[in-house]
Amino acid sequence: MNFDDKVPIYYQIENHLYHEMIAGTLKPGEKLPSVRQLAVDVTANVNTVQRALSEMIAAGIIESKRGRGNFVTMEVEKIEQLKVKLVTAQLAQVYDQLHALNLSDEEIMTSLQHYIQQRGQSK
Amino acid sequence: MNFDDKVPIYYQIENHLYHEMIAGTLKPGEKLPSVRQLAVDVTANVNTVQRALSEMIAAGIIESKRGRGNFVTMEVEKIEQLKVKLVTAQLAQVYDQLHALNLSDEEIMTSLQHYIQQRGQSK
DNA sequence: TATAGTGTAATAGTAAAATATAACACTAGG
């Protein structure tokens, strides 16, 4: 896993796992790979991975069973709320940043549209 | 200045100053506040601020005159390139993140539109 | 019962970031 060196690794691991749950790669009730396996998968230290998982446990997104594993919550609405939260956070950030650069609402919409079209053509 | 504790402070200061140049608050050729004044303004250490400025100097966005001050570059096209770079980085990030959450291109456009409309109504 | 695998935590060391403090070099103006 490629880490951005401007953001703590445990935070990026947490975000990555959230994405897998929202995208459906990790399903409600599903058992996560073990801490040791995840450490190998993402190329980070076991304690760093555990740090990420601890925050997800505290957030109620995963449930930990010592000796058995960590499991994605069965409460689907928690995953849905997480999705809303992440989507809104992203939209807020891009809007605030571009607004601060004096782009109008219309310019923000237009530049995203152009960006998407450009991506489609370069593939 | 409110710092996000997930990102280095010098990096946020750098980004903040870039925004002021692009937004026109800091104009080409204009003298920046002194390092010591900026440290007070943003509530960070002088060395941390100097770290941010050093990167901006290395990037050619500001010019440093020891004993006189730091000045925004007169090369307007550098500011314009910076704007393009920051805007594109923001669009790339929001697109990648939302795409990774399995939103279609259309859904990404629609949700940003909804977000903007919502912001307009809440003000 | 023993073993392998699981989660969790402790200790120690390293690196990066931030701070506090001080000092040096340059500049402009009185």
Next chain:
DNA sequence: CCTAGTGTTATATTTTACTATTACACTATA
């Protein structure tokens, strides 16, 4: 020439993040 203000750098300390290593507690299975 002196002073105030400027940028720049050095040193030391603290904090946070990360790693390596080890060990403990729990669980399931043979």
